[in-house]
Structures are given as C-alpha cells and as structure tokens.
Amino acid sequence: MSYSRKLYSYHLELAQKFVHEQSFAGEDVRFSNEYEALESELGKAQSMHESGQVDWLKIQQQSEALLRYQSKDLRVAAWLTWACISVNPSPAC
Known part of the structure; x- marks a missing residue:
C-alpha cells in the first residue's frame, strides 16, 4: 500500500469514527482551549505583525x-486539510 493510500485510509477512518459512543459529532468545541489555541496559531498566517x-x-x-476525541467540527477539518497541504504539498496528502 502506498503512503498516499495509507494517509487517505487514516483520514477516512478519522472522519467516520464516532467521537463518543452516543454521539457521532461530539460537542461544540468553538470555545474550548484547544480550539482557541488552533485559532491563535492560524492567526499567524494572516497577521502582518506576527x-x-x-x-x-x-x-x-x-x-x-480534536476531530478524533472531541468534535467533528467542519472548520477544524478544513484546518487539518490546510495543515496537511502545508506540511506535505504533494498530491499524497
């Protein structure tokens, strides 16, 4: 199995796995410390002063x-995609 196929399988499993047994999507994490830490780090991408x-x-x-253990938040999923492309800009990501 190629690296890109393994990475695809890993992220597909991440997307399909229930966060909690009773809840597929989990909770709203927009006000959690982890979410705010992500927002703060991503703010560096757009800040002229950072x-x-x-x-x-x-x-x-x-x-x-966050996606595996707390919430299937779509913004976090988009950030994961952005990070994936930034870490490894090949089509494998």
Whole structure:
C-alpha cells in the first residue's frame, strides 16, 4: 500500500469514527482551549505583525486530536486539510 493510500485510509477512518459512543459529532468545541489555541496559531498566517511562522505540524496534530476525541467540527477539518497541504504539498496528502 502506498503512503498516499495509507494517509487517505487514516483520514477516512478519522472522519467516520464516532467521537463518543452516543454521539457521532461530539460537542461544540468553538470555545474550548484547544480550539482557541488552533485559532491563535492560524492567526499567524494572516497577521502582518506576527513574527513567527505557523507551526503546521502542530495544527495537523491538534486538529486530528480534536476531530478524533472531541468534535467533528467542519472548520477544524478544513484546518487539518490546510495543515496537511502545508506540511506535505504533494498530491499524497
């Protein structure tokens, strides 16, 4: 199995797995510390005053954790996609 196929299978499993036994989508995480940390890190991408670069690997890992354990938030899924493309810009992502 190729790397791209493994990555695809991993993210498909992440998307299909229930967050909690009773709830597929989980809870609203928009006001959680984890969500706000992601927003803050992503703010570096658009800030003219921010001196640091976005830590895309951190965004990828934290987005995956949120999607797996707390919520199937679509914005977090979009951030995961953005991070994936930024970490590995090949079509495999």
